[in-house]
Amino acid sequence: MIKIDFFPPDMVKEYEDQISEEIKRRNGNKNEIRFIPHMPKYTISIHDLLTADRSKILNTNGIKLYMFICSSQKYISQSNVELLRTLKSDFPQVHEIEHRNNNYKYRIYSTTYCTTCKDDTSPNNIITLVANIIKYKLALFDRNFAINYFNNAYIIRSISDLNSVLEQMFNEVNKELQDCTNNKKRFIDYSILSDKPDLRHKLMNSVGLRTCPYCNRNYITSYGEKSTADLDHFYQKKQYPLFALSLFNFVPSCSVCNSRMKNTYPADDALYPYEEGFEDDARFELKTTRKPYEKNFCESTVHLFQAIRDTKFDEFSLEIVTNPKTPPPKKKRIENSKKLFHLTEVYANHKRDALEAALRTRVYCEGSYKTSCDNLLKKLEESGMKMTASVDLEANMFADMIDYEWLMFGIFFNDEKRRYEKPLSKMIYDIYKSGKE
Ligand SMILES: [Zn+2]
Numbered sequence: 001m002i003k004i005d006f007f008p009p010d011m012v013k014e015y016e017d018q019i020s021e022e023i024k025r026r027n028g029n030k031n032e033i034r035f036i037p038h039m040p041k042y043t044i045s046i047h048d049l050l051t052a053d054r055s056k057i058l059n060t061n062g063i064k065l066y067m068f069i070c071s072s073q074k075y076i077s078q079s080n081v082e083l084l085r086t087l088k089s090d091f092p093q094v095h096e097i098e099h100r101n102n103n104y105k106y107r108i109y110s111t112t113y114c115t116t117c118k119d120d121t122s123p124n125n126i127i128t129l130v131a132n133i134i135k136y137k138l139a140l141f142d143r144n145f146a147i148n149y150f151n152n153a154y155i156i157r158s159i160s161d162l163n164s165v166l167e168q169m170f171n172e173v174n175k176e177l178q179d180c181t182n183n184k185k186r187f188i189d190y191s192i193l194s195d196k197p198d199l200r201h202k203l204m205n206s207v208g209l210r211t212c213p214y215c216n217r218n219y220i221t222s223y224g225e226k227s228t229a230d231l232d233h234f235y236q237k238k239q240y241p242l243f244a245l246s247l248f249n250f251v252p253s254c255s256v257c258n259s260r261m262k263n264t265y266p267a268d269d270a271l272y273p274y275e276e277g278f279e280d281d282a283r284f285e286l287k288t289t290r291k292p293y294e295k296n297f298c299e300s301t302v303h304l305f306q307a308i309r310d311t312k313f314d315e316f317s318l319e320i321v322t323n324p325k326t327p328p329p330k331k332k333r334i335e336n337s338k339k340l341f342h343l344t345e346v347y348a349n350h351k352r353d354a355l356e357a358a359l360r361t362r363v364y365c366e367g368s369y370k371t372s373c374d375n376l377l378k379k380l381e382e383s384g385m386k387m388t389a390s391v392d393l394e395a396n397m398f399a400d401m402i403d404y405e406w407l408m409f410g411i412f413f414n415d416e417k418r419r420y421e422k423p424l425s426k427m428i429y430d431i432y433k434s435g436k437e
Contacts, residue, residue: 003277026187065141220252230258361435
């Protein structure tokens with residue numbers, strides 16, 4: 001997961017110019033958008049909705065309420081056990097006591113729910129408590145809104161009762177975005193952009209990315225005016241329709257990450273690439289079950305070499321390890337990103353690349369490679385090529401040539417802007433750093 005730059009200002013302006021008029025027309029020629037039913041005080045301008053960065057959007061009055069309503073759709077469940085399992089990661093009041101071998105036990109405050117049937121849907125007091133904690137959370141954002149939908153939370157006793165309140169809440173919020181000119185459509189509709197393929201491709205190319213920020217495995221490049229990237233909605237447009245056309249919500253990514261991975265698990269609390277990447281908080285580590293790897297340089301180098309030659313990787317594992325000093329909220333986002341994009345599983349296919357990086361690191365750090373580079377540069381200098389600071393061009397050329405890490409690994413480790421422009425470069429960089437330590 002790589003941190004990336006936001007869209008450049010001229011692109012932001014061009015995007016707004018091309019999209020805002022159509023939204024305004026569908027919104028009854030109004031610039032302000034209302035997004036919570038019965039609550040006219042919550043509005044956002046079309047300008048902000050399209051162009052503001054995430055922190056500004058999150059600080060808009062009512063947006064956190066809106067997002068909680070949208071995300072609460074994940075609590076719509078098929079059974080009591082499924083509901084409690086989903087809730088436990090969001091609400092510390094919900095404790096999972098047991099979840100295995102046909103024994104399921106959960107507790108909220110002093111009420112315990114216990115069943116041997118995973119599919120149990122029978123009414124239970126614990127569902128009433130769940131309805132109340134959801135109501136309480138909503139009330140933290142807006143008390144009146146919470147009362148509107150959960151006034152009688154104490155009579156909600158079954159999964160189906162709770163599901164219907166959650167569904168009603170989401171449906172009514174969606175109705176707020178209904179098109180004035182066509183009741184069957186929403187006025188914030190992704191088709192406004194997808195009908196302009198040139199603009200979509202231009203947007204994706206404008207970020208100047210070369211690899212997918214989510215996986216750093218696949219290239220995303222351009223051909224002619226087009227891009228090989230997908231435009232991912234960080235907050236899925238089905239779940240958060242208000243953000244279907246917001247730039248802050250667009251992340252150019254590879255199609256595997258966009259369509260195959262992200263459909264399975266909500267991204268809400270994963271790393272948001274315009275704000276943070278793995279950095280030093282999560283590093284790739286190559287591990288082996290053989291002890292000498294740590295101790296005996298020669299033996300372990302031979303071990304690496306043999307494994308690559310024979311393509312036998314059983315004695316190695318490649319893990320993404322979180323730094324113990326990383327604050328817990330970021331740790332959680334790292335874990336969510338790993339889970340969302342199946343990073344540990346897809347990187348298991350890159351053990352060979354990791355082993356090669358480890359072997360190169362050893363060869364490089366051992367010194368003989370560096371010595372031969374030094375000798376090469378000396379010979380070039382002796383053969384008449386000047387390397388004086390007064391000739392800028394030549395000096396620059398030599399500055400690149402004596403970047404030994406780049407010569408060895410093909411990656412500009414020392415240039416933060418270019419460090420991750422190649423597939424797998426984060427992994428290779430981490431292995432190189434740990435080999436040097
Ligand atoms: Zn990807």
